[in-house]
Amino acid sequence: MQKFSIHKALEVLEQTPDTLNSFLKDLSDNWIFFNEGEETWSPFDVVGHLIHGEKTDWIQRLNKILFEDDKHFLPFDRFAQFENSKGKSLQDLLHEFTILREENIALVKSLNLSENDLEKKGIHPEFGEVTAKQLLATWVTHDLGHISQIARVMAKQYKKEVGPWTAYISILKT
Amino acid sequence: MQKFSIHKALEVLEQTPDTLNSFLKDLSDNWIFFNEGEETWSPFDVVGHLIHGEKTDWIQRLNKILFEDDKHFLPFDRFAQFENSKGKSLQDLLHEFTILREENIALVKSLNLSENDLEKKGIHPEFGEVTAKQLLATWVTHDLGHISQIARVMAKQYKKEVGPWTAYISILKT
Numbered sequence: 001m002q003k004f005s006i007h008k009a010l011e012v013l014e015q016t017p018d019t020l021n022s023f024l025k026d027l028s029d030n031w032i033f034f035n036e037g038e039e040t041w042s043p044f045d046v047v048g049h050l051i052h053g054e055k056t057d058w059i060q061r062l063n064k065i066l067f068e069d070d071k072h073f074l075p076f077d078r079f080a081q082f083e084n085s086k087g088k089s090l091q092d093l094l095h096e097f098t099i100l101r102e103e104n105i106a107l108v109k110s111l112n113l114s115e116n117d118l119e120k121k122g123i124h125p126e127f128g129e130v131t132a133k134q135l136l137a138t139w140v141t142h143d144l145g146h147i148s149q150i151a152r153v154m155a156k157q158y159k160k161e162v163g164p165w166t167a168y169i170s171i172l173k174t
Numbered sequence: 175m176q177k178f179s180i181h182k183a184l185e186v187l188e189q190t191p192d193t194l195n196s197f198l199k200d201l202s203d204n205w206i207f208f209n210e211g212e213e214t215w216s217p218f219d220v221v222g223h224l225i226h227g228e229k230t231d232w233i234q235r236l237n238k239i240l241f242e243d244d245k246h247f248l249p250f251d252r253f254a255q256f257e258n259s260k261g262k263s264l265q266d267l268l269h270e271f272t273i274l275r276e277e278n279i280a281l282v283k284s285l286n287l288s289e290n291d292l293e294k295k296g297i298h299p300e301f302g303e304v305t306a307k308q309l310l311a312t313w314v315t316h317d318l319g320h321i322s323q324i325a326r327v328m329a330k331q332y333k334k335e336v337g338p339w340t341a342y343i344s345i346l347k348t
Contacts, residue, residue, distance in 0.1 A: 002204045004335040011201050012328065022192035023321075027185050030176045127338035137335035138343065145345035147197075148325035154186065155318035161178040161311035164301035169312065171319035174348075 004133050006113055009140050013105055016143045017098035020047060023150065024090060031154050032090050043150045047093040048081025050146060054100035058139045059107060065122040065132045072123045178307050180287055183314050188279055190317045191272035194221060197324065198264060205328050206264050217324045221267040222255025224320060228274035232313045233281060239296040239306045240285070246297045
């Protein structure tokens with residue numbers, strides 16, 4: 001495991017829009033709009049969810065920790081994307097996510113966060129006190145979790161088609 | 175789930191080099207060379223493993239099914255990358271994978287596989303008879319499984335740093 005570093009965290013946050021673009025931009029609707037079953041998300045839904053995080057979650061919570069008197073985070077709406085993505089194409093969403101992420105990274109960089117800033121605290125609706133560092137580390141792992149999810153959702157489309165190889169492709173068993 | 179289609183399978187196989195490039199090319203060694211613990215693979219190891227598959231596995235097995243008298247597949251060496259990647263940089267490996275994958279896709283396209291071709295069979299060392307279609311579907315899910323793995327391996331670097339958020343980031347629990 002590695003220690004949190006703002007520089008290395010930003011490396012991961014910066015690659016996500018390009019990675020999702022490369023991953024998804026040329027795929028047919030079959031890959032983009034299918035999910036893993038009832039109440040699960042398609043790759044399209046996941047990109048919408050990431051957009052909502054850029055708009056309402058990570059930076060807003062960081063601002064609360066650093067600059068606001070009321071340190072209580074607002075709860076995050078995990079289903080907002082179903083409304084917000086309506087009528088949009090995947091290209092629209094990828095573009096929107098790319099712009100928002102660029103703005104948010106520029107903002108984080110402009111803060112020149114010190115070690116002291118990273119230890120400052122906000123209040124999570126469930127967990128209670130959390131630090132700026134934990135919030136930023138979570139942002140990184142949240143991106144990675146959703147990249148992993150998209151790959152899994154797509155792989156499962158071929159769960160039957162691989163035949164006996166399901167034994168070796170562990171992603172199909174989850 | 176979707177039915178296998180050679181056209182849609184190729185869409186996924188074609189994006190993998192670009193996706194891995196976007197995902198990994200600008201990351202520090204900390205992200206690239208760390209694994210999940212003993213006998214697990216780093217992102218660097220995974221790219222080496224994908225190269226070995228392009229060189230010795232997918233196309234060779236497809237050729238056996240379609241063109242050779244002896245239909246028995248050779249076993250795949252899952253540890254060859256540790257030798258083959260020695261002394262190379264991640265950039266070297268990404269470049270090598272990109273070239274090999276392009277060649278292999280061009281080759282598959284040149285075969286103009288018919289439905290009849292896709293049902294032709296080879297003999298897997300463990301599973302016995304498998305079809306060309308199952309082999310190609312497995313190639314697709316194998317890519318996706320390793321993209322997912324790379325994201326997971328990286329996320330776990332911050333398992334401790336996210337603090338209480340481990341409760342929400344399910345990729346950290348696997």
